[in-house]
Amino acid sequence: MSEFFEVVSPAEAISKITSHNDFPSLKTETLDTISCHNRITSESVTSNSDLPHFNRSSMDGYAIKSNDSSGVSSSSPNYIKVIEEIKMGYTPNEKLKNGECSRIFTGGMIPEGADSVIMEEDTEILNDDFIEIKKSLSVGENIIYKGEETKKNNLILSKGHKIRSQDIGSMLESGITSLKVYKKLIIGVLSSGDELLDPSEDLQPAKIRDINTYTISTLIKSIGHKVKNFPIMPDNFESQLEQAKKAFNECDILIFSAGSSISYRDTTSKVISNLGLPGILVHGVSVKPGKPTILAICDKKIIIGLPGNPVSASMIFTNIIRPIIYKTYNFEPLEPYILCKLNDDISSHTGRVDYVPVKLSVKDGISYAQPILGKSNLINTLVHSDGYITVPSEKRGLYKNSTVKVSNYE
């Protein structure tokens, strides 16, 4: 097939875009910390103070001088005087002298003179004034010292970090109520095809309902960006170019979903080539499904031509477009998986990466992956699967009973 001037591997395809001089980088914005869940930090964040800012008890019990517990055990206890009950949120009134202690609760402020906290269960109340202590303590036991959580100017979050619930908590603990993060991208989705109906329309002879607009939009939102949808375009170069130019001005990235046939792809690549320089950098990727993928940079914007086949479009978005988008803000996600035993052989070709949907099951505590072989252009092969296996390009396939990594879709 002469139309693919140079088919490249998925890794090369990604790198041809991300290593290009015109590869764009993301703008930043400042948001309330509590709105930053799943956003990516655009600068590192350091602590503005020592935390906690006072010595705290990590147990319910009594703040004591550890010397008073020296040599003490349950068979040889010591008796010390309770001089105060330290209320949560209040500073202690009394400073400890030898033989004295203060009642304290978890999180309470350690009084002057105390250097440890004996747990409630290692004590016995004798009367209103005295307790028996039954254990020897070392200095610092059951105390969280000032600055143990973080010291002033310590790094808390690095740049390019995806903000999780605990990160929000840590920022608020430090009183950092706003954060600088990368702006969401506005990604335009343009589907074309004279055979496409709106999903709300009744079926008509030789026509099918458009689904790529919605699967791709959902995938874009699931990685945290904004979608701009445009009306379905007819199979006509002039009207496609007109709409594409409008979309180009309104969006940061454009994704074309344009039928699987050669004539479609020719139109799409002609449209993309007219949007700016350097233009198309990748035309064809050695993967299955998803070979007829177009990647371009036009006037410092990333432009994608996805295969029309809905399974290809999803797999290419997940495995090629998503990493490219992450790279615009230097984000490197963790990619968890489920290890499974393969229920069946999978055949492939060397020199090509295959994405194979699988159904999972568990038997006697072992996870099994059953390849869903059907035709790769039917969306229901993805619907009936729980995840997918990536067959690397150097393999001719995978054997039954071999151990494989199953990736989640989202």
Next chain:
Amino acid sequence: MSEFFEVVSPAEAISKITSHNDFPSLKTETLDTISCHNRITSESVTSNSDLPHFNRSSMDGYAIKSNDSSGVSSSSPNYIKVIEEIKMGYTPNEKLKNGECSRIFTGGMIPEGADSVIMEEDTEILNDDFIEIKKSLSVGENIIYKGEETKKNNLILSKGHKIRSQDIGSMLESGITSLKVYKKLIIGVLSSGDELLDPSEDLQPAKIRDINTYTISTLIKSIGHKVKNFPIMPDNFESQLEQAKKAFNECDILIFSAGSSISYRDTTSKVISNLGLPGILVHGVSVKPGKPTILAICDKKIIIGLPGNPVSASMIFTNIIRPIIYKTYNFEPLEPYILCKLNDDISSHTGRVDYVPVKLSVKDGISYAQPILGKSNLINTLVHSDGYITVPSEKRGLYKNSTVKVSNYE
């Protein structure tokens, strides 16, 4: 410690709530399909028609009678007449006779008389009327038959299924533009403590900023539910009960985050006991961190008392509260992980499940997990970690260099 009347394992804790007669189940609602991403189906969905509803080509090429290709090869080609170019989205005008073919594109409608599609690259154009075919085809080759995607009344989505991008695509392909899903829960978060400041306030002696309200709220939203926040409550039974009763009426589930000290926990458990029957079912779970966890059902609503320690609160939410919430709509999530080699020994106790935060690194293609040992009540131990390891209750620890599963936080 007498306060924990019966400490139970995490699995028992979950089951004591989910297997109770008063365990609630979720209400349902009907939504536009395109708004259903990550929602859970409350009923199964079957196909309303055969799809595709016509025989389609899966390749660019020529629709032929396979008989015309019998015995054909590149050294012994056959010549057939092109009688039509079938336009995308239109029905063919011509029925094939022997020795005839129609130009067709991927997704095009197969004409009457054709039983296979020869790929463009296995043909040669001879002139305006004739092509040379150079390969023998079998019946059905490169055709997607009517009903191959789905047959009318076939199950597409089962009940309790989390809706992904491909599921939205499949529904829209079938013209199913609305779906019945489980309603989002309204979960109230009530933090208490005289030592708590709002995150926007300056630090004051013996006081700390409230963070659990925000970490727990973020975790609730990350599993798709709605949060209702209430003002920080003072350490006072009457005012807590008043606010709790108000919250109880406005929410489906209540989560209390109430200091770690015994006096706090006593107040929380007294408040919960006053909200309805049967009341507290679990008071203490054999985990570290997170032992002082309270689980209750009051008047058919789930009520949780989380430990005040922010690390415990997060770990208990993820490992105990989240599975309980999932069970209200019978959802069983996949739980992917990253397999790692452990960089250090981890010590634990039998009879207790430990959640240990780890930092990941990769060397020579192998992932390593470094336990973050510090004090378990500092939120930054979670901030500086990439995930966590679960040490099962039957183990006294895990050895350096053993292989462990690292779970993501969200």
